[in-house]
Amino acid sequence: xxxxxxxxxxxxxxxxxxxxxxxxxxxxxxxxxxxxxxxxxxxxxxxxxxxxxxxxxxxxxxxxxxxxxxxxxxxxxxxxxxxxxxxxxxxxxxxxxxxxxxxxxxxxxxxxxxxxxxxxxxxxxxxxxxxxxxxxxxxxxxxxxxxxxxxxxxxxxxxxxxxxxxxxxxxxxxxxxxxxxxxxxxxxxxxxxxxxxxxxxxxxxxxxxxxxxxxxxxxxxxxxxxxxxxxxxxxxxxxxxxxxxxxxxxxxxxxxxxxxxxxxxxxxxxxxxxxxxxxxxxxxxxxxxxxxxxxxxxxxxxxxxxxxxxxxxxxxxxxxxxxxxxxxxxxxxxxxxxxxxxxxxxxxxxxxxxxxxxxxxxxxxxxxxxxxxxxxxxxxxxxxxxxxxxxxxxxxxxxxxxxxxxxxxxxxxxxxxxxxxxxxxxxxxxxx
Amino acid sequence: xxxxxxxxxxxxxxxxxxxxxxxxxxxxxxxxxxxxxxxxxxxxxxxxxxxxxxxxxxxxxxxxxxxxxxxxxxxxxxxxxxxxxxxxxxxxxxxxxxxxxxxxxxxxxxxxxxxxxxxxxxxxxxxxxxxxxxxxxxxxxxx
Numbered sequence: 001x002x003x004x005x006x007x008x009x010x011x012x013x014x015x016x017x018x019x020x021x022x023x024x025x026x027x028x029x030x031x032x033x034x035x036x037x038x039x040x041x042x043x044x045x046x047x048x049x050x051x052x053x054x055x056x057x058x059x060x061x062x063x064x065x066x067x068x069x070x071x072x073x074x075x076x077x078x079x080x081x082x083x084x085x086x087x088x089x090x091x092x093x094x095x096x097x098x099x100x101x102x103x104x105x106x107x108x109x110x111x112x113x114x115x116x117x118x119x120x121x122x123x124x125x126x127x128x129x130x131x132x133x134x135x136x137x138x139x140x141x142x143x144x145x146x147x148x149x150x151x152x153x154x155x156x157x158x159x160x161x162x163x164x165x166x167x168x169x170x171x172x173x174x175x176x177x178x179x180x181x182x183x184x185x186x187x188x189x190x191x192x193x194x195x196x197x198x199x200x201x202x203x204x205x206x207x208x209x210x211x212x213x214x215x216x217x218x219x220x221x222x223x224x225x226x227x228x229x230x231x232x233x234x235x236x237x238x239x240x241x242x243x244x245x246x247x248x249x250x251x252x253x254x255x256x257x258x259x260x261x262x263x264x265x266x267x268x269x270x271x272x273x274x275x276x277x278x279x280x281x282x283x284x285x286x287x288x289x290x291x292x293x294x295x296x297x298x299x300x301x302x303x304x305x306x307x308x309x310x311x312x313x314x315x316x317x318x319x320x321x322x323x324x325x326x327x328x329x330x331x332x333x334x335x336x337x338x339x340x341x342x343x344x345x346x347x348x349x350x351x352x353x354x355x356x357x358x359x360x361x362x363x364x365x366x367x368x369x370x371x372x373x374x375x376x377x378x379x380x381x382x383x384x385x386x387x388x389x390x391x392x393x394x395x396x397x398x399x400x401x402x403x404x405x406x407x408x409x410x411x412x413x414x415x416x417x418x419x420x421x422x423x424x425x426x427x428x429x430x431x432x
Numbered sequence: 433x434x435x436x437x438x439x440x441x442x443x444x445x446x447x448x449x450x451x452x453x454x455x456x457x458x459x460x461x462x463x464x465x466x467x468x469x470x471x472x473x474x475x476x477x478x479x480x481x482x483x484x485x486x487x488x489x490x491x492x493x494x495x496x497x498x499x500x501x502x503x504x505x506x507x508x509x510x511x512x513x514x515x516x517x518x519x520x521x522x523x524x525x526x527x528x529x530x531x532x533x534x535x536x537x538x539x540x541x542x543x544x545x546x547x548x549x550x551x552x553x554x555x556x557x558x559x560x561x562x563x564x565x566x567x568x569x570x571x572x573x574x575x
Contacts, residue, residue: 375441375474380497382439382548383530384469384476391473410474412443413495 103292115244116149127154134182141242254319269327434502
């Protein structure tokens with residue numbers, strides 16, 4: 001059984017990895033300078049040209065990119081390859097109404113799928129396996145990513161997408177799925193359903209690859225015990241192709257970042273200074289191989305620690321810890337990115353004041369999102385039917401913006417707690 | 433002559449109604465009618481007070497959200513079958529009722545019904561035609 005999907009790369013020496021990074025970074029910076037006017041302008045504003053970047057040590061000189069840049073550049077402002085060479089988009093939420101759109105050339109897709117294949121092999125996957133992909137398919141990268149990785153490894157791929165638990169379990173049992181890929185909360189939910197239906201003995205799962213949301217060691221143990229599997233973490237963003245940027249190995253102690261495709265840095269989220277290895281800070285990625293959407297120094301807003309400690313699995317690529325928090329106010333609800341600013345934009349557009357509170361909870365392993373909005377004299381009317389319709393319109397508008405259902409609760413004015421004059425916007429009751 | 437009804441937004445929270453009735457009592461406002469319409473998430477309390485302006489001021493000062501709307505009040509004989517004929521005639525004349533409820537008052541053996549209708553003029557002339565008294569504020573001793 002192969003231990004690595006691409007052994008020469010995954011166990012390459014540090015010198016070799018650095019050589020790849022240096023060479024590819026220089027080429028990528030020139031490529032972006034030549035093809036992405038939006039980023040070239042940022043470089044010029046910072047007084048940097050491609051000649052100033054001779055290797056990884058010069059990376060800090062380049063301007064950082066954030067989600068706000070992506071919103072500003074929407075849709076084609078950060079496109080790197082000619083449109084005719086792009087074969088796919090994937091999309092995720094932006095900070096307000098504008099979505100993030102990532103572009104892929106045929107080769108970009110192949111490289112992305114290689115990364116996901118590495119993750120599946122690291123979890124013990126081979127062509128003998130039956131891999132159930134229960135991440136959402138479509139614009140979200142989870143489904144397509146693991147689907148492609150599974151194909152590359154040669155597993156029998158079950159493209160279930162998310163939801164429809166009856167069908168998930170039917171295929172899981174009937175086709176003997178051995179690997180499960182989905183969000184950790186859905187895995188916990190499936191585990192519970194399996195027990196409730198007395199299907200535990202009919203399940204042949206041996207491993208799970210779970211990501212797209214934060215999950216604790218406690219939750220890992222719970223899932224592992226409940227399903228009798230080894231549960232592996234996987235990490236990624238649409239901006240870095242999708243899942244597979246980093247993945248856990250058998251050591252289950254940190255995720256190996258695919259350094260031949262991405263250079264990772266940790267910066268201080270406030271000063272933007274690059275921090276030394278081992279320091280806790282915001283993870284920044286520079287894509288050095290993909291061409292459709294080649295982001296340099298993209299701020300993930302995830303806080304973590306990098307470590308080059310030797311890993312018993314034999315892989316030599318740097319490890320990142322599980323994200324420990326965010327440097328912004330983004331939430332992940334049901335695997336979907338939610339920004340309070342999106343909610344605010346919808347409220348204002350619907351004629352509500354920006355007096356709201358977001359309450360996130362988890363009930364039966366499923367995330368719930370509730371938005372409390374203050375009623376105003378202008379919006380109040382002596383008709384239950386009209387107010388109910390207003391509420392329904394708000395729920396629809398929020399669903400269209402966020403992609404998930406949020407319950408709306410109208411409350412009396414000034415009832416949303418204010419501490420020191422500033423309203424508490426987000427209450428997250430989940431114990432992840 | 434329409435009577436002023438106060439419609440109040442009610443959050444779905446325990447203690448709301450106690451708060452409101454206490455507030456009015458403390459300020460010497462007498463309630464003549466209180467009707468609650470609810471959904472699972474919130475409600476509307478419809479109030480007819482002995483002094484509509486005073487009640488409005490007190491409730492607004494306490495931070496409540498409300499609107500004032502005109503309603504029609506009729507007096508009908510307080511006996512079995514007092515209401516049915518009136519509603520029948522209204523139906524025959526296609527007068528839509530948005531909502532209705534009763535007043536606490538019980539003067540002279542009459543029951544008093546509050547109506548919110550979409551066609552006020554039509555309602556008033558119909559009541560006149562069938563000899564039903566449409567009551568005004570003065571008759572109820574309120575303002």
